Amino acid sequence: MSEDKYPSESGRRRFVKGVVGSAALAGVGVGGASSVNLATQPTGGGGGPTPFVGITNTGGPAPRGMPYIPLELDDEGYLRGVWPEAETVTEAGQTYDVARTELGGQTYSSEWFQYCGRQQAAGVQPAADQDNYFQSVGSPSYNWQAEELSEGDRLRLDHFEDYETWGNEIGDEGVGKPAETTWRSQGTEGVLPVTLIRSKRIEEKANQGGEVGEWYSAASVQGTIAYLNVCTHFCCVPGYKDSPDSPQYNAENGIYCQCHQSTYDPFEPSFETFIALPRPD
Template structure:
Protein backbone atom coordinates (compact mmCIF):
# COMPACT_ATOMS: atom_id res chain seq x y z
CA UNK A 1 0.00 0.00 0.00
CA UNK A 2 1.40 3.49 -0.84
CA UNK A 3 2.77 5.19 2.24
CA UNK A 4 0.33 8.11 2.05
CA UNK A 5 -2.75 5.99 1.43
CA UNK A 6 -5.31 6.06 4.20
CA UNK A 7 -6.27 2.48 5.04
CA UNK A 8 -9.14 3.72 7.23
CA UNK A 9 -11.23 6.07 5.05
CA UNK A 10 -13.46 8.55 6.88
CA UNK A 11 -16.67 6.80 5.91
CA UNK A 12 -15.57 3.63 7.69
CA UNK A 13 -15.70 5.30 11.08
CA UNK A 14 -12.26 3.93 11.93
CA UNK A 15 -9.46 6.06 13.25
CA UNK A 16 -6.34 7.26 11.52
CA UNK A 17 -3.05 6.97 13.32
CA UNK A 18 0.17 8.91 13.58
CA UNK A 19 2.91 6.89 11.88
CA UNK A 20 5.07 6.84 14.97
CA UNK A 21 2.32 5.34 17.10
CA UNK A 22 1.46 2.67 14.53
CA UNK A 23 5.11 1.87 13.93
CA UNK A 24 5.83 1.47 17.61
CA UNK A 25 2.65 -0.55 18.09
CA UNK A 26 3.89 -3.03 15.51
CA UNK A 27 6.65 -3.94 17.94
CA UNK A 28 4.14 -5.63 20.24
CA UNK A 29 4.79 -9.27 20.99
CA UNK A 30 2.24 -12.04 20.64
CA UNK A 31 0.62 -12.89 23.98
CA UNK A 32 1.13 -16.21 25.67
CA UNK A 33 -0.97 -17.38 28.57
CA UNK A 34 0.43 -19.73 31.21
CA UNK A 35 -1.24 -21.81 33.86
CA UNK A 36 -1.10 -18.86 36.24
CA UNK A 37 -3.36 -16.81 34.01
CA UNK A 38 -0.75 -14.04 33.71
CA UNK A 39 0.25 -12.90 30.22
CA UNK A 40 3.96 -12.31 29.90
CA UNK A 41 5.84 -9.74 27.86
CA UNK A 42 8.69 -10.68 25.58
CA UNK A 43 10.41 -7.33 25.03
CA UNK A 44 12.86 -5.44 27.23
CA UNK A 45 12.88 -1.91 28.50
CA UNK A 46 15.03 0.53 30.49
CA UNK A 47 14.74 2.71 33.56
CA UNK A 48 11.16 3.75 34.21
CA UNK A 49 9.78 0.74 32.37
CA UNK A 50 10.07 -3.02 32.31
CA UNK A 51 8.13 -6.10 33.39
CA UNK A 52 5.04 -4.80 35.16
CA UNK A 53 2.22 -6.68 36.84
CA UNK A 54 -1.14 -4.95 36.83
CA UNK A 55 -4.89 -5.44 36.85
CA UNK A 56 -6.83 -4.74 33.68
CA UNK A 57 -10.26 -5.38 32.22
CA UNK A 58 -10.10 -8.71 30.44
CA UNK A 59 -9.51 -8.90 26.68
CA UNK A 60 -11.92 -11.54 25.35
CA UNK A 61 -11.73 -11.14 21.58
CA UNK A 62 -9.89 -9.56 18.69
CA UNK A 63 -6.17 -8.89 18.21
CA UNK A 64 -5.51 -6.90 21.41
CA UNK A 65 -2.83 -8.80 23.35
CA UNK A 66 -3.99 -7.93 26.87
CA UNK A 67 -6.54 -6.04 28.96
CA UNK A 68 -6.60 -2.28 29.43
CA UNK A 69 -5.23 -1.20 32.84
CA UNK A 70 -7.59 -0.27 35.62
CA UNK A 71 -7.43 3.08 37.38
CA UNK A 72 -8.42 2.67 41.05
CA UNK A 73 -11.34 4.92 42.02
CA UNK A 74 -12.02 7.06 45.04
CA UNK A 75 -15.01 9.32 45.68
CA UNK A 76 -14.61 12.53 47.67
CA UNK A 77 -17.04 13.90 50.25
CA UNK A 78 -18.93 15.85 47.56
CA UNK A 79 -19.44 12.80 45.38
CA UNK A 80 -16.81 13.65 42.76
CA UNK A 81 -14.94 10.77 41.14
CA UNK A 82 -11.16 10.65 41.22
CA UNK A 83 -8.54 8.25 39.97
CA UNK A 84 -6.04 7.22 42.61
CA UNK A 85 -2.50 8.33 41.69
CA UNK A 86 0.30 6.32 43.30
CA UNK A 87 2.46 7.87 45.99
CA UNK A 88 5.52 9.71 44.68
CA UNK A 89 8.83 8.40 45.99
CA UNK A 90 12.52 8.88 45.22
CA UNK A 91 14.58 5.80 44.37
CA UNK A 92 18.18 5.26 43.38
CA UNK A 93 18.39 3.56 39.98
CA UNK A 94 21.75 2.91 38.31
CA UNK A 95 23.37 5.31 40.74
CA UNK A 96 20.93 8.13 40.03
CA UNK A 97 18.01 9.40 42.07
CA UNK A 98 14.72 9.20 40.15
CA UNK A 99 11.14 9.90 41.16
CA UNK A 100 8.66 7.08 40.86
CA UNK A 101 4.93 6.83 41.51
CA UNK A 102 4.04 3.54 43.18
CA UNK A 103 2.24 2.16 46.20
CA UNK A 104 0.90 -1.08 47.61
CA UNK A 105 -2.83 -1.28 46.93
CA UNK A 106 -5.13 -4.27 47.09
CA UNK A 107 -2.29 -6.77 47.36
CA UNK A 108 -0.30 -5.53 44.36
CA UNK A 109 2.17 -2.76 43.54
CA UNK A 110 0.14 -0.11 41.77
CA UNK A 111 2.37 2.24 39.77
CA UNK A 112 2.38 4.80 36.97
CA UNK A 113 4.10 2.16 34.83
CA UNK A 114 0.70 0.52 34.36
CA UNK A 115 -0.07 3.32 31.89
CA UNK A 116 3.26 3.49 30.05
CA UNK A 117 2.31 2.17 26.62
CA UNK A 118 0.77 3.47 23.37
CA UNK A 119 2.65 6.77 23.68
CA UNK A 120 1.05 7.58 27.03
CA UNK A 121 4.50 7.25 28.61
CA UNK A 122 5.39 10.55 26.88
CA UNK A 123 2.46 12.49 28.35
CA UNK A 124 3.14 15.14 30.96
CA UNK A 125 0.35 13.85 33.20
CA UNK A 126 2.16 10.53 33.66
CA UNK A 127 5.25 12.17 35.15
CA UNK A 128 5.20 10.96 38.79
CA UNK A 129 5.12 14.40 40.41
CA UNK A 130 3.13 16.22 37.69
CA UNK A 131 1.08 19.10 39.08
CA UNK A 132 -2.31 17.64 38.17
CA UNK A 133 -5.48 16.93 40.08
CA UNK A 134 -6.91 13.44 39.81
CA UNK A 135 -10.58 14.16 39.09
CA UNK A 136 -12.24 12.37 36.20
CA UNK A 137 -13.47 15.16 33.93
CA UNK A 138 -15.84 15.07 30.96
CA UNK A 139 -13.90 14.64 27.72
CA UNK A 140 -14.29 16.97 24.75
CA UNK A 141 -16.09 14.42 22.57
CA UNK A 142 -18.12 12.70 25.30
CA UNK A 143 -21.52 13.84 24.01
CA UNK A 144 -20.83 12.40 20.56
CA UNK A 145 -20.42 8.98 22.18
CA UNK A 146 -23.22 9.09 24.76
CA UNK A 147 -26.25 11.36 24.36
CA UNK A 148 -26.71 11.64 28.11
CA UNK A 149 -23.40 13.47 28.40
CA UNK A 150 -24.65 16.38 26.28
CA UNK A 151 -26.06 17.81 29.52
CA UNK A 152 -22.48 18.18 30.79
CA UNK A 153 -19.66 20.42 29.61
CA UNK A 154 -16.14 19.39 28.73
CA UNK A 155 -13.98 19.67 31.80
CA UNK A 156 -16.81 19.16 34.30
CA UNK A 157 -15.90 16.81 37.13
CA UNK A 158 -17.91 13.59 37.03
CA UNK A 159 -20.13 13.12 40.07
CA UNK A 160 -21.97 10.14 41.51
CA UNK A 161 -25.22 12.01 40.83
CA UNK A 162 -24.54 11.86 37.07
CA UNK A 163 -25.05 8.08 37.25
CA UNK A 164 -28.26 7.88 39.28
CA UNK A 165 -30.12 5.81 36.65
CA UNK A 166 -27.25 3.35 36.18
CA UNK A 167 -29.41 0.35 37.09
CA UNK A 168 -31.75 0.92 34.12
CA UNK A 169 -29.70 2.97 31.63
CA UNK A 170 -29.59 1.88 28.01
CA UNK A 171 -28.90 3.40 24.61
CA UNK A 172 -30.28 0.81 22.21
CA UNK A 173 -27.00 -1.10 22.02
CA UNK A 174 -27.04 -4.52 23.67
CA UNK A 175 -29.05 -5.08 26.84
CA UNK A 176 -30.18 -2.16 29.00
CA UNK A 177 -29.48 -2.19 32.73
CA UNK A 178 -25.90 -3.48 32.56
CA UNK A 179 -24.43 -0.18 33.70
CA UNK A 180 -23.99 3.46 32.75
CA UNK A 181 -20.72 4.54 31.06
CA UNK A 182 -18.97 7.88 30.66
CA UNK A 183 -16.08 9.15 28.56
CA UNK A 184 -13.62 11.18 30.59
CA UNK A 185 -10.09 12.49 30.78
CA UNK A 186 -7.60 12.27 33.64
CA UNK A 187 -4.55 14.27 34.73
CA UNK A 188 -4.75 16.27 31.52
CA UNK A 189 -5.80 19.81 32.48
CA UNK A 190 -4.09 22.68 30.62
CA UNK A 191 -2.16 20.24 28.47
CA UNK A 192 -2.29 20.03 24.65
CA UNK A 193 -5.01 17.74 23.21
CA UNK A 194 -2.45 15.17 22.11
CA UNK A 195 -1.56 14.64 25.78
CA UNK A 196 -5.10 13.95 26.94
CA UNK A 197 -5.29 10.74 28.96
CA UNK A 198 -8.57 9.08 27.90
CA UNK A 199 -10.51 7.23 30.56
CA UNK A 200 -13.73 5.27 30.62
CA UNK A 201 -15.81 5.17 33.79
CA UNK A 202 -18.62 2.67 34.34
CA UNK A 203 -21.12 2.24 37.15
CA UNK A 204 -22.88 -1.11 37.36
CA UNK A 205 -24.57 -3.41 39.83
CA UNK A 206 -22.23 -6.10 38.52
CA UNK A 207 -19.27 -4.14 39.84
CA UNK A 208 -20.97 -3.77 43.22
CA UNK A 209 -21.19 -7.56 43.49
CA UNK A 210 -17.79 -8.28 41.95
CA UNK A 211 -15.76 -8.64 45.16
CA UNK A 212 -17.94 -11.61 46.17
CA UNK A 213 -17.19 -13.45 42.92
CA UNK A 214 -13.68 -12.36 41.96
CA UNK A 215 -10.51 -14.38 42.48
CA UNK A 216 -8.94 -11.11 43.68
CA UNK A 217 -11.43 -9.62 46.16
CA UNK A 218 -8.78 -7.52 47.93
CA UNK A 219 -7.98 -5.70 44.70
CA UNK A 220 -11.63 -5.23 43.76
CA UNK A 221 -12.41 -3.70 47.15
CA UNK A 222 -9.41 -1.36 46.83
CA UNK A 223 -9.99 -0.29 43.22
CA UNK A 224 -13.77 0.09 42.94
CA UNK A 225 -16.32 2.01 44.96
CA UNK A 226 -20.13 2.24 44.92
CA UNK A 227 -20.26 0.15 41.76
CA UNK A 228 -17.75 2.32 39.82
CA UNK A 229 -14.84 0.97 37.84
CA UNK A 230 -12.46 2.90 35.55
CA UNK A 231 -9.68 2.08 33.11
CA UNK A 232 -7.19 3.79 30.81
CA UNK A 233 -9.12 3.77 27.56
CA UNK A 234 -6.34 2.95 25.11
CA UNK A 235 -6.74 -0.30 23.22
CA UNK A 236 -3.63 -2.40 23.75
CA UNK A 237 -3.56 -3.36 20.06
CA UNK A 238 -3.11 -0.13 18.08
CA UNK A 239 -4.03 2.50 20.65
CA UNK A 240 -7.60 3.31 19.57
CA UNK A 241 -10.19 4.58 22.05
CA UNK A 242 -12.81 1.83 22.62
CA UNK A 243 -16.16 2.17 24.36
CA UNK A 244 -18.73 0.30 26.44
CA UNK A 245 -22.00 0.27 24.45
CA UNK A 246 -20.66 2.95 22.12
CA UNK A 247 -20.87 1.31 18.69
CA UNK A 248 -23.85 -0.31 16.97
CA UNK A 249 -21.51 -2.48 14.88
CA UNK A 250 -20.24 -4.17 18.07
CA UNK A 251 -23.11 -6.70 17.80
CA UNK A 252 -21.47 -8.21 14.71
CA UNK A 253 -18.45 -9.13 16.81
CA UNK A 254 -20.16 -10.22 20.03
CA UNK A 255 -19.28 -7.01 21.83
CA UNK A 256 -22.60 -5.22 22.26
CA UNK A 257 -22.61 -5.82 26.02
CA UNK A 258 -18.88 -5.28 26.47
CA UNK A 259 -16.19 -2.74 25.64
CA UNK A 260 -15.65 -2.77 21.89
CA UNK A 261 -12.85 -1.25 19.81
CA UNK A 262 -14.09 -0.26 16.32
CA UNK A 263 -10.61 -0.16 14.79
CA UNK A 264 -9.84 -3.89 14.75
CA UNK A 265 -12.75 -5.44 16.67
CA UNK A 266 -11.06 -6.14 19.97
CA UNK A 267 -13.49 -6.83 22.82
CA UNK A 268 -12.99 -6.37 26.57
CA UNK A 269 -15.07 -7.50 29.54
CA UNK A 270 -15.24 -4.69 32.13
CA UNK A 271 -16.87 -7.02 34.64
CA UNK A 272 -13.82 -9.27 34.96
CA UNK A 273 -10.59 -7.50 35.96
CA UNK A 274 -7.69 -9.93 35.65
CA UNK A 275 -4.08 -9.93 36.80
CA UNK A 276 -1.68 -9.50 33.90
CA UNK A 277 1.92 -8.67 33.06
CA UNK A 278 3.46 -6.65 30.24
CA UNK A 279 6.59 -4.65 29.47
CA UNK A 280 5.96 -0.98 30.14
CA UNK A 281 7.85 1.54 28.05
CA UNK A 282 10.19 4.00 29.78
CA UNK A 283 9.34 7.67 29.92
CA UNK A 284 11.66 9.64 27.57
CA UNK A 285 13.56 11.41 30.35
CA UNK A 286 14.16 8.12 32.14
CA UNK A 287 15.36 6.44 28.97
CA UNK A 288 17.75 9.30 28.33
CA UNK A 289 19.20 9.32 31.82
CA UNK A 290 19.88 5.59 31.79
CA UNK A 291 21.12 5.35 28.22
CA UNK A 292 18.16 3.19 27.25
CA UNK A 293 16.86 3.30 23.68
CA UNK A 294 13.22 2.76 24.65
CA UNK A 295 10.63 4.13 22.21
CA UNK A 296 9.23 7.53 23.12
CA UNK A 297 6.51 7.42 20.48
CA UNK A 298 5.15 4.48 22.39
CA UNK A 299 3.21 1.67 20.93
CA UNK A 300 2.12 -1.62 22.43
CA UNK A 301 5.15 -3.29 23.94
CA UNK A 302 3.42 -6.11 25.49
CA UNK A 303 2.06 -9.00 26.13
Protein backbone atom coordinates in the same frame (compact mmCIF):
# COMPACT_ATOMS: atom_id res chain seq x y z
CA MET B 1 -3.02 -0.85 -1.31
CA SER B 2 -5.19 -3.86 -0.46
CA GLU B 3 -4.28 -3.65 3.24
CA ASP B 4 -5.88 -0.20 3.38
CA LYS B 5 -9.27 -1.49 2.27
CA TYR B 6 -11.29 -2.17 5.38
CA PRO B 7 -14.59 -4.11 5.24
CA SER B 8 -17.45 -1.61 5.53
CA GLU B 9 -19.49 -3.91 7.78
CA SER B 10 -16.84 -3.79 10.51
CA GLY B 11 -17.05 -0.02 11.07
CA ARG B 12 -13.26 -0.04 10.92
CA ARG B 13 -11.60 3.34 10.56
CA ARG B 14 -8.52 4.06 8.46
CA PHE B 15 -5.54 4.40 10.74
CA VAL B 16 -2.44 6.43 10.02
CA LYS B 17 0.60 4.20 9.81
CA GLY B 18 3.66 5.07 11.81
CA VAL B 19 2.82 4.25 15.43
CA VAL B 20 6.04 2.70 16.65
CA GLY B 21 7.59 1.40 19.83
CA SER B 22 4.56 0.41 21.90
CA ALA B 23 3.09 -1.92 19.31
CA ALA B 24 6.42 -3.68 18.90
CA LEU B 25 6.98 -4.05 22.63
CA ALA B 26 3.39 -5.15 23.29
CA GLY B 27 4.14 -8.67 22.14
CA VAL B 28 7.37 -9.06 24.07
CA GLY B 29 7.16 -11.75 26.75
CA VAL B 30 8.63 -11.43 30.20
CA GLY B 31 11.11 -14.25 29.69
CA GLY B 32 13.73 -11.80 28.44
CA ALA B 33 13.16 -9.36 31.27
CA SER B 34 16.79 -8.52 31.84
CA SER B 35 17.44 -7.68 28.20
CA VAL B 36 14.29 -5.59 28.00
CA ASN B 37 15.33 -3.67 31.09
CA LEU B 38 18.64 -2.87 29.47
CA ALA B 39 16.80 -1.68 26.38
CA THR B 40 14.31 0.55 28.14
CA GLN B 41 15.40 1.89 31.49
CA PRO B 42 18.59 3.80 30.57
CA THR B 43 16.67 6.10 28.19
CA GLY B 44 14.08 7.38 30.67
CA GLY B 45 12.09 6.84 33.84
CA GLY B 46 11.05 3.32 34.70
CA GLY B 47 9.84 0.89 32.09
CA GLY B 48 10.42 -2.82 31.70
CA PRO B 49 8.30 -5.76 32.95
CA THR B 50 5.37 -4.35 34.93
CA PRO B 51 2.62 -6.33 36.70
CA PHE B 52 -0.76 -4.61 36.33
CA VAL B 53 -4.51 -5.15 36.55
CA GLY B 54 -6.57 -4.44 33.46
CA ILE B 55 -9.96 -5.09 31.94
CA THR B 56 -9.89 -8.42 30.13
CA ASN B 57 -9.14 -8.58 26.39
CA THR B 58 -11.71 -11.02 24.94
CA GLY B 59 -10.94 -10.96 21.22
CA GLY B 60 -9.11 -9.34 18.34
CA PRO B 61 -5.42 -8.52 17.99
CA ALA B 62 -4.95 -6.60 21.25
CA PRO B 63 -2.27 -8.39 23.31
CA ARG B 64 -3.68 -7.57 26.76
CA GLY B 65 -6.25 -5.58 28.70
CA MET B 66 -6.35 -1.84 29.28
CA PRO B 67 -5.26 -0.77 32.80
CA TYR B 68 -7.71 0.13 35.56
CA ILE B 69 -7.47 3.38 37.48
CA PRO B 70 -8.39 2.87 41.16
CA LEU B 71 -11.09 5.24 42.43
CA GLU B 72 -11.95 7.17 45.54
CA LEU B 73 -14.86 9.44 46.48
CA ASP B 74 -14.44 12.88 48.05
CA ASP B 75 -16.72 14.40 50.68
CA GLU B 76 -18.91 16.08 48.03
CA GLY B 77 -19.51 12.94 46.00
CA TYR B 78 -16.98 13.65 43.22
CA LEU B 79 -14.99 10.75 41.79
CA ARG B 80 -11.24 10.95 41.49
CA GLY B 81 -8.45 8.60 40.59
CA VAL B 82 -5.93 7.34 43.11
CA TRP B 83 -2.39 8.56 42.46
CA PRO B 84 0.34 7.27 44.80
CA GLU B 85 3.04 9.41 46.35
CA ALA B 86 6.16 9.65 44.19
CA GLU B 87 9.38 8.05 45.36
CA THR B 88 12.88 7.65 43.96
CA VAL B 89 13.98 4.07 43.42
CA THR B 90 17.08 2.35 42.08
CA GLU B 91 16.58 -0.82 40.06
CA ALA B 92 18.96 -2.62 37.71
CA GLY B 93 21.49 0.15 38.27
CA GLN B 94 19.09 2.90 37.19
CA THR B 95 17.61 5.60 39.45
CA TYR B 96 14.24 7.09 38.58
CA ASP B 97 10.97 8.31 40.12
CA VAL B 98 7.84 6.21 40.34
CA ALA B 99 4.43 6.62 41.95
CA ARG B 100 3.77 3.22 43.52
CA THR B 101 1.63 1.72 46.29
CA GLU B 102 0.07 -1.57 47.39
CA LEU B 103 -3.66 -1.62 46.73
CA GLY B 104 -6.15 -4.47 46.68
CA GLY B 105 -3.41 -7.08 46.87
CA GLN B 106 -1.61 -5.61 43.84
CA THR B 107 1.27 -3.20 43.22
CA TYR B 108 -0.37 -0.18 41.60
CA SER B 109 2.01 2.25 39.90
CA SER B 110 2.29 5.07 37.38
CA GLU B 111 4.06 2.61 35.08
CA TRP B 112 0.70 0.98 34.32
CA PHE B 113 0.00 3.86 31.92
CA GLN B 114 3.38 3.96 30.15
CA TYR B 115 2.42 2.67 26.71
CA CYS B 116 1.09 3.95 23.39
CA GLY B 117 2.81 7.32 23.76
CA ARG B 118 1.10 8.04 27.09
CA GLN B 119 4.50 7.63 28.77
CA GLN B 120 5.15 11.11 27.36
CA ALA B 121 2.03 12.66 28.92
CA ALA B 122 2.75 15.16 31.67
CA GLY B 123 0.10 13.53 33.87
CA VAL B 124 2.05 10.26 33.98
CA GLN B 125 5.06 11.93 35.59
CA PRO B 126 5.08 10.50 39.14
CA ALA B 127 5.56 13.82 40.92
CA ALA B 128 3.31 15.90 38.62
CA ASP B 129 0.91 18.09 40.60
CA GLN B 130 -2.23 17.20 38.65
CA ASP B 131 -5.96 17.30 39.33
CA ASN B 132 -7.02 13.69 39.91
CA TYR B 133 -10.72 14.34 39.27
CA PHE B 134 -12.35 13.03 36.11
CA GLN B 135 -13.58 15.73 33.73
CA SER B 136 -16.20 15.33 31.03
CA VAL B 137 -15.07 15.45 27.40
CA GLY B 138 -16.50 18.06 25.04
CA SER B 139 -18.38 15.80 22.61
CA PRO B 140 -19.29 12.56 24.41
CA SER B 141 -20.82 9.58 22.63
CA TYR B 142 -23.60 9.25 25.20
CA ASN B 143 -26.70 11.44 25.02
CA TRP B 144 -27.14 11.61 28.78
CA GLN B 145 -23.64 13.03 29.21
CA ALA B 146 -24.03 15.56 26.38
CA GLU B 147 -27.29 16.79 27.93
CA GLU B 148 -26.17 16.99 31.56
CA LEU B 149 -22.49 17.92 31.41
CA SER B 150 -20.26 20.47 29.73
CA GLU B 151 -16.62 19.99 28.81
CA GLY B 152 -14.47 20.10 31.93
CA ASP B 153 -17.27 19.31 34.40
CA ARG B 154 -16.25 16.93 37.13
CA LEU B 155 -18.04 13.58 37.42
CA ARG B 156 -20.00 12.80 40.57
CA LEU B 157 -21.32 9.45 41.72
CA ASP B 158 -24.92 10.67 41.42
CA HIS B 159 -24.43 11.24 37.68
CA PHE B 160 -24.74 7.45 37.49
CA GLU B 161 -27.75 7.00 39.78
CA ASP B 162 -29.84 5.27 37.08
CA TYR B 163 -27.07 2.76 36.30
CA GLU B 164 -29.30 -0.25 36.98
CA THR B 165 -31.69 0.70 34.16
CA TRP B 166 -29.64 2.86 31.76
CA GLY B 167 -29.48 1.82 28.13
CA ASN B 168 -28.82 3.31 24.70
CA GLU B 169 -30.32 0.71 22.32
CA ILE B 170 -26.96 -1.07 22.01
CA GLY B 171 -26.87 -4.37 23.87
CA ASP B 172 -28.89 -4.86 27.03
CA GLU B 173 -30.22 -2.23 29.40
CA GLY B 174 -28.95 -2.12 32.95
CA VAL B 175 -25.51 -3.57 32.19
CA GLY B 176 -23.64 -0.44 33.25
CA LYS B 177 -23.78 3.33 32.73
CA PRO B 178 -20.67 4.98 31.20
CA ALA B 179 -19.07 8.40 30.90
CA GLU B 180 -16.17 9.58 28.72
CA THR B 181 -13.64 11.68 30.59
CA THR B 182 -10.07 12.88 30.77
CA TRP B 183 -7.79 12.47 33.78
CA ARG B 184 -4.63 14.25 34.94
CA SER B 185 -4.67 16.14 31.63
CA GLN B 186 -5.76 19.68 32.46
CA GLY B 187 -3.44 22.36 31.07
CA THR B 188 -0.83 19.84 29.97
CA GLU B 189 0.42 18.13 26.86
CA GLY B 190 -0.80 14.58 26.40
CA VAL B 191 -4.40 13.66 27.18
CA LEU B 192 -5.26 10.57 29.20
CA PRO B 193 -8.70 9.41 27.95
CA VAL B 194 -10.59 7.51 30.62
CA THR B 195 -13.95 5.74 30.69
CA LEU B 196 -15.99 5.45 33.88
CA ILE B 197 -18.68 2.77 34.25
CA ARG B 198 -21.01 2.10 37.16
CA SER B 199 -22.48 -1.40 37.17
CA LYS B 200 -24.24 -3.86 39.45
CA ARG B 201 -21.77 -6.46 38.20
CA ILE B 202 -18.91 -4.62 39.86
CA GLU B 203 -20.80 -4.30 43.13
CA GLU B 204 -21.41 -8.04 43.18
CA LYS B 205 -17.80 -8.95 42.38
CA ALA B 206 -16.44 -6.57 45.01
CA ASN B 207 -18.21 -8.70 47.60
CA GLN B 208 -17.29 -12.14 46.28
CA GLY B 209 -13.88 -12.50 47.98
CA GLY B 210 -10.70 -13.89 46.45
CA GLU B 211 -8.28 -11.98 44.25
CA VAL B 212 -11.04 -10.42 42.12
CA GLY B 213 -13.11 -9.34 45.11
CA GLU B 214 -10.10 -7.90 46.92
CA TRP B 215 -9.15 -5.85 43.87
CA TYR B 216 -12.63 -4.46 43.18
CA SER B 217 -13.21 -3.76 46.87
CA ALA B 218 -10.12 -1.53 46.88
CA ALA B 219 -10.23 -0.08 43.35
CA SER B 220 -13.95 0.59 42.76
CA VAL B 221 -16.46 2.93 44.41
CA GLN B 222 -20.03 1.68 44.84
CA GLY B 223 -19.85 -0.31 41.63
CA THR B 224 -17.95 2.34 39.67
CA ILE B 225 -14.70 1.56 37.85
CA ALA B 226 -12.33 3.54 35.62
CA TYR B 227 -9.82 2.44 32.99
CA LEU B 228 -7.39 4.12 30.60
CA ASN B 229 -9.27 3.91 27.30
CA VAL B 230 -6.32 3.33 24.96
CA CYS B 231 -6.35 0.05 23.02
CA THR B 232 -3.21 -1.97 23.66
CA HIS B 233 -3.04 -3.15 20.03
CA PHE B 234 -2.43 0.04 18.08
CA CYS B 235 -3.30 2.84 20.48
CA CYS B 236 -6.81 3.56 19.19
CA VAL B 237 -9.62 4.79 21.47
CA PRO B 238 -12.33 2.08 21.81
CA GLY B 239 -15.94 2.52 22.90
CA TYR B 240 -18.18 0.93 25.51
CA LYS B 241 -21.72 0.29 24.18
CA ASP B 242 -21.38 2.99 21.52
CA SER B 243 -21.08 1.16 18.19
CA PRO B 244 -23.92 -0.53 16.27
CA ASP B 245 -21.25 -2.83 14.80
CA SER B 246 -20.23 -4.28 18.17
CA PRO B 247 -22.83 -7.13 18.18
CA GLN B 248 -21.01 -8.69 15.21
CA TYR B 249 -18.06 -9.23 17.56
CA ASN B 250 -20.08 -10.22 20.65
CA ALA B 251 -19.20 -6.91 22.28
CA GLU B 252 -22.59 -5.19 22.48
CA ASN B 253 -22.40 -5.28 26.29
CA GLY B 254 -18.67 -4.63 26.43
CA ILE B 255 -15.95 -2.61 24.74
CA TYR B 256 -15.32 -2.67 21.00
CA CYS B 257 -12.43 -1.05 19.13
CA GLN B 258 -13.59 -0.25 15.60
CA CYS B 259 -10.06 0.20 14.26
CA HIS B 260 -9.06 -3.47 14.37
CA GLN B 261 -11.95 -5.28 16.12
CA SER B 262 -10.37 -5.84 19.51
CA THR B 263 -12.92 -6.45 22.27
CA TYR B 264 -12.78 -6.19 26.07
CA ASP B 265 -14.86 -7.13 29.10
CA PRO B 266 -14.76 -4.19 31.54
CA PHE B 267 -16.35 -6.25 34.32
CA GLU B 268 -13.66 -8.92 34.52
CA PRO B 269 -10.15 -8.05 35.73
CA SER B 270 -7.03 -9.72 34.36
CA PHE B 271 -3.81 -9.85 36.36
CA GLU B 272 -0.97 -9.64 33.86
CA THR B 273 2.53 -8.36 33.14
CA PHE B 274 3.52 -6.14 30.20
CA ILE B 275 6.59 -4.24 29.05
CA ALA B 276 6.10 -0.61 30.12
CA LEU B 277 7.85 2.03 28.03
CA PRO B 278 10.20 4.44 29.83
CA ARG B 279 9.18 8.04 30.41
CA PRO B 280 11.42 10.60 28.69
CA ASP B 281 13.91 12.29 31.01
